[in-house]
Amino acid sequence: MKKSKNKVSIGMIVYELRNVAGNPFVHIFGVGFPILLSIIISKAVSSEMMESSYLSEVITTIFLGIGAVIPLATILMGYSSTCSQDIEKEIPLRMQLFGFSEKYTIINRLLAEFIYMTLAFLVYFIVGVNVLDLTAPTPSGAVIYIVCIYVFAAILFIMAHGIANLVKKFGLTYMISMLIYFGMMILSGMMGITTDQLPKGLKIIAKLLPSTYLNGDFYSVWVGEKYNYVPMIQSYIFFFAIGGILIFVIIHRIKRKL
């Protein structure tokens, strides 16, 4: 009996996972860079606040914030570049001609990206726990952090897919995703300048980014303190809307072509 290719399958998830792991930049920017950045910044902060009772809180804040770099690098940058390269070479069309529907290909890819990101987080936390003085989370804090990261990652996946399919060229897609990647890191306060230090206009933009809340505020959630989730949820909705618009434009474009 002929096997159906229109399903989520372990074989295709493994294939997509190999595809993700075949991109060396994902390992560099998605695993190595956040680990290095969190250690360097934490050590620099430690040397200045040696006696402070807030040291662990500050280091945990830095560590959680830089964790947001992992989905940015592995999914936004990594997936958009892999996807655009594939589109340039018409690989998605070739796969469709082998009977793989686009819908299930996307689901398999999303799952593979999540698996890789989870492994990257595991490495990040293993190194972090062993090297840095981190505050342990409350169970609810840990769960909320995980949920926020995965929702953020899913939105980034939609955006990456949208950008790659709109631009269709690897070079331009890579440039756009790099700009978003570094732009979000700078505006979210991961590169040394805090959100409060930004000019007024940039501050407004920064408040629309989920990474700003993951970077600046998440310690409160992590340790189970009271936290106003509304601005963060608004930023997620805003990002989701951008992703939705991108997908709508792609579908509209395909329809026009036909």
Added chain:
Amino acid sequence: MLLTINNMNVRYGKTTALNITTPIRIEAGDRIGVIGSNGAGKTTLIKSLLGITHYTGSVESTIAPTDMAVHMQFNEYTNSMAVKHIMEAILQTKIRKNEKLKELIAYFEFEPCLNKKYKTLSGGQKQRFTIILVMMQDAPLTFYDEVTSGLDFETRQKLVEKLVSWYANKENGLCVVSHYYEELEQLTNKLLILDQGKVVDFGDKDELFKKYCGRALIVIENNEKNQQLVAAYKMLSAPGHLIALACETQEVETEITEKLIKNNVNYKRSNNDIEMTFINAKSKAASGGKDHEEK
């Protein structure tokens, strides 16, 4: 019946890429050679039947486009992993557990390539890779679009020999696009002749030969001496460096060959020449159905 194209029109902007107005019926087990110059609409036809190019018209089919297999002119795969992983993912199987796949890999001598990445394969190896994947689909209708283009003569010949012997006793329908007529001679039994997006003719290879070239033809070198020698006989359209003579009866054929032998002229005789069928069908269509050159 596998499918019938009742009519089909494909436009790219203001240009009509393909316009089929007379029905084309593809039966199970047909081996169809699709021929035509560049821009004739060959690839457009395949893409339309596969549902990846939009067309207007009507196609009746007993199989869904997703159940057809295709070897496109350009096939690319990811370079992130060895081709064996791509093969296993696409075919949803394990090479070591699949006897048919193992047989095909051995048949196409692909074992040494399995651990290589796609970009490191040679042109012939790349073609064989997609052929294995396509053959494993075992589709009732498979399209091969210029499967040997860009390959050297020896690799091309070997590949076609493999295809011919693999499909020799099988019932799968084939639709082969190629500019190499000798490949079509080996692989096909029907011809679809396209020119500038229109169907010139469609039918049995031998019948089309008879229709456009006669019972047999004789080809000689085109020079002044030969032109004078055969001036009395019916000439067919031919490439510039050749003279093609139609032999409508055995007597005419004997007369021509005797004359050529007597004058020490080399000749080639054929009763099944796709190139000549194509040239003369196209020429006849261009002249509005009249024979090209009658003496």
